[in-house]
Amino acid sequence: MAAVTWPPILSPQSSAPEPSPRNPNPTGPLRAFQETDAMSPEPTGKTALEGPVRVRFAPSPTGFLHVGGARTAIYNDLLRQSLGGTFVLRIEDTDRERSNQAMIEQICQGLEWIGVEWDEGPLLQSDGVERHREAARRLVEAGQAYYCFRTPEELDEARQAAEKRGVIFRYREVFEPPSPAEAERRRAAGEPCAVRFRMPEEDIRIVDLVRGEVAFPAESLDDFIILRSDGSPTYHLSVVCDDIEMAATHVVRGEDHLSNTPKHVGLFRALGAPVPTFGHLPLILGSDRKRLSKRTGATSVEEFRDQGLLPQALYNALALLGWSPGDDLEVMPREEMIARFTVERLNAAAAVFDRDKLAWINGQYMSGLPLEELLPHLEPFLEEVGLGGLEGASRERLAVVADLLRTRAHTLRELAAFAVAYFKERVAYDPEECAKFLGQDDLPAQLERLAARFGALEAFEVEGLERELRALAEEVGVKAGVLIHPTRMALTGSKAGPSLFDVVAVMGREATLRHLTNFAAFLRSAGT
């Protein structure tokens, strides 16, 4: 294969044609991209849908962005980006008890972090309350909705009675809606009442983007409340009014709304508005095959962020959960997903959230991303381990260290934790981990000789360092590994890590000699 080059998509402003020197065989997004680049230059995207679209993501502000919601947002993003059009962010805050500004902020930040872009909003559903009420009033006037004076208790009783008799409860089969005149009289008398939508007596069928035709028999549909007795609109009225208001062309949302859709269709029609095309995404399941919940691990994007996942990786993983690009390519930048996205390739079956695969994808991005793109994401985790605000030479050294360690870490947090060792004044040694070295009586002296040789080196670089160590090993009559392993322990306090000579080189002369000397002393004192 020809010389390795970064795909422009991964590093739009990076002109570096060379792979990172410490990471000569970058993998993941890079490799994957090259493969397609070479093998299928044709984008596979083919869809019956035509843009421009007006789509929306309408989460309720529960205080965090759920990964299920994030995935819904991602598919809307992909749809909007691939077809052109407008993505509207709307906050479903009709339940004002549970909503506040901070929670709305949280949602926006979550979306921004993961890389979902919206064109309009955030709109607040609560801002449309008057409009929603007006719609309800119009429906009453047209006879498509009526006032309902039954109390929740009465309705409850009627439902229970129906259940006892083994029949399905349907409002109009039990209660007679009041005549307009009677309704007026009772309202004037101050009797509290809700507004109930009169569901048309007809089967409702939709052609769902991910499920095809879905039909709901008329008998299974019932009249439902659109305005509560306190005058507030219910969710069903609000969504439909707002989808009409924003002229949504496609409503892509969770499967939990599929059963609500006939209600919405009824409202769209009654309100004289065009019915948008629906697409109902399957739910994300936890490892227990139940709807994803905290019991089986993290559920919000901020939790994943705090764990040290890259937003690109989470976006990629979530997109793959229920959508397939059609060939074997899996790890790919957002632009590539946009180019390949079609609703036809959306899967109708619920998927278990595969955390292992997410971790793997994250690893692919960690080792494959241009270094300058990776580093900013690492910043908050560096602060956690006390490496925040490094400047000048230290900062440059940090970049090299991160590059050295990136293929070994699965998360940013882990990478930061690995990196600390390279900035320590003194390394702590675990006698247990060092047991093997403690039995070698000659070792302390050998390490001191090694330190002396390293110290005398003109240039403190990989080649020279390796030459010196191997030369010493031969002189002393041991295999190179006998010196290599204790040296790694001396410098990093760990048995595992990058190629030793890389470690020594980035550690630098001064720190290397100090650690070697300290370790020799440790071995002597612990060995006796």
Next chain:
RNA sequence: GGCCCCAUCGUCUAGCCAGGUCAGGACACCAGCCUUUCAAGCUGGCGACACGGGUUCGAAUCCCGUUGGGGCUACCA
């Protein structure tokens, strides 16, 4: 209970719509290679059409049923 949706390796999936390739890939797992360690990488292995009926020369693919999972069934969203 009623209505709706879903069903391919342990997991994510391709294949299904326009029946006919050893049912393909990825994660995980196992083994080998590479190697100064650990990763990464590379190579190989393990591993699935839920079940039962049809239709057909032929069914993962089309139809029906069963089972199993999920959703909805509120003056929640």
